[in-house]
Structures are given as structure tokens and as C-alpha cells.
Amino acid sequence: MTTESVSAPPPPAEPEETGTAPTRRTFIATTTAVGGVAVVGGVVGGSFLLGEEAEAAAAPTSRVSLTVNGTLRTVTVDNRTSLLDLLREHLGLTGSKKGCDAGACGACTVLVDGQRHNACLTLAVRLEGAEVTTIEGLADGDRLHPLQQAFIDEDAFQCGYCTPGQIMSGVACIQEGHTGSPEEIREWMSGNICRCGCYVKIVRAVEKTGGKA
Incomplete structure (x- = not known):
């Protein structure tokens, strides 16, 4: 028998x-x-x-006049500007804090014509002729508002970021007459979140101030 070696066929030529x-x-x-x-x-x-x-450049603007902490202010703003951005960016009132910017935390709470408002959800151009009170407008010179002093006395804050909104909401809560019990205060302050968990002391400060009103 003759053994022949079989060679592999050559690879196909690549197309030119x-x-x-x-x-x-x-x-x-x-x-x-x-x-x-x-x-x-x-x-x-x-x-x-x-x-x-x-x-x-393309955004429409409007001129709006409103009273902020007792002072008449007239500004021209983009129609989409929130009250919070008007206060912080245009008027330099940075006490009102931007927490969630979605109306969920209450850190930006201010009073508009005596009523609580989330400044981040309120369009500035809708406040023509309104009276706005922020945390900067509560004290009388060097004399703190009673609720501000109560927050200090009761140690009702920790990091302090939510404190301006807590105090503004607490002031409204007292003015509205919702300080009959700790449970009532918690209910009417429920829109303000404290991530540090100082709720017991916050309620105590509002209750203490409300009892003097």
C-alpha cells in the first residue's frame, strides 16, 4: 500500500x-x-x-412690584422665575433655602399676604402688589421673633438647613390658631421636613410660643 500525503487546499483568494x-x-x-x-x-x-x-434672550420677561419685609421692591424677571429664585438671586435674601425645589420639603416656606407658601412653586410674576415676609423680616432689629428665640431655647435644630422654613411655617401655624396640642401642631407642620429629626423640639418651640400668643 502506498501512503500519500494530502496537502490542505490553498485559502481562497481575497477579492481585490x-x-x-x-x-x-x-x-x-x-x-x-x-x-x-x-x-x-x-x-x-x-x-x-x-x-x-x-x-x-428669547425668554419673555415681566416687571413686578411687591413688598418684601416691609420694603417695596420692583424687579424685571424671566416669567418662569420662582419667588424663591427672586428672593435669593435677585434680592440677596438667602435665608429661604432651596431644598428639593419641588414643594416637598418646606425649606423655602415664606408668608405671602400672611399665608404660607412654598416659594419654589410660586411664580414671582403672579405676586404683583403682594406682601412677602421671609425669615429675614421676622426680627425687630436685634430683637428676635419669639419663635426664633424659642427655637434657640429649645435647641430645635441641628444642621439648621430647614430651620428658616420651619420657623416661617410655625409662625403661620400660631397665627392660624393651630397650636391646641402637639398632635395638632404636628399635623399643621407636616409639610416641613427635618432630616435631622428634631421634630419633638420643633413642636415644643411652636407650642411654647403659641401659648404666649
Whole structure:
């Protein structure tokens, strides 16, 4: 018997490149050029604008006059500006805090015509002629409001971030006559969250001040 070695068949020849297929260098050069033209064309045509600057330029504005802590203030603001941003960014009253910016924590609570409002949910342009009281407007000079003093006496805060809103809500709670019991105070202060958990002392401070009103 004769043993013959069998050799593997040669691999198929690869198809020759045709002149129609782009090379890597050609592809990169082409896409770069097209991208550059698109960007430049967008800038020239006005369709590619600088985000916030373009949006701000196109946003409608209004002039609003309101009394803040006893002082008449007149400002021109973007119609989408919240009362909280008006106070903090335009008037420099940073006592009202931006916690959730969604009306869920109460850190931004202020009084508008004597009623509690979440400043982050209140449009500034809707407050023409309104009277707004913030935490900065409670004290009489160097003399603290009784509830501010009660918060100090009862140690009713820890980090202090929610404290301005807690005090403003507590002032309204007292004015509304909802201080008959700790349970009633907790119910009417339930929109204000204290992440440090100082609720017992907060209720005690409001109850103590309410009893003197």
C-alpha cells in the first residue's frame, strides 16, 4: 500500500479592492469635513445657538412690584422665575433655602399676604402688589421673633438647613390658631421636613410660643 500525503487546499483568494470603496483615510477626512460644515453652517444660519444664552434672550420677561419685609421692591424677571429664585438671586435674601425645589420639603416656606407658601412653586410674576415676609423680616432689629428665640431655647435644630422654613411655617401655624396640642401642631407642620429629626423640639418651640400668643 502506498501512503500519500494530502496537502490542505490553498485559502481562497481575497477579492481585490475596487476603486469605489473608501479607504480609512478618505473616510475620516470626509466625515470631518462634513461635520465641520454642519457646525459652521449651523452657526451661520442661526440654528446652532449657545444654549442658555439663546434661551435667556428669547425668554419673555415681566416687571413686578411687591413688598418684601416691609420694603417695596420692583424687579424685571424671566416669567418662569420662582419667588424663591427672586428672593435669593435677585434680592440677596438667602435665608429661604432651596431644598428639593419641588414643594416637598418646606425649606423655602415664606408668608405671602400672611399665608404660607412654598416659594419654589410660586411664580414671582403672579405676586404683583403682594406682601412677602421671609425669615429675614421676622426680627425687630436685634430683637428676635419669639419663635426664633424659642427655637434657640429649645435647641430645635441641628444642621439648621430647614430651620428658616420651619420657623416661617410655625409662625403661620400660631397665627392660624393651630397650636391646641402637639398632635395638632404636628399635623399643621407636616409639610416641613427635618432630616435631622428634631421634630419633638420643633413642636415644643411652636407650642411654647403659641401659648404666649
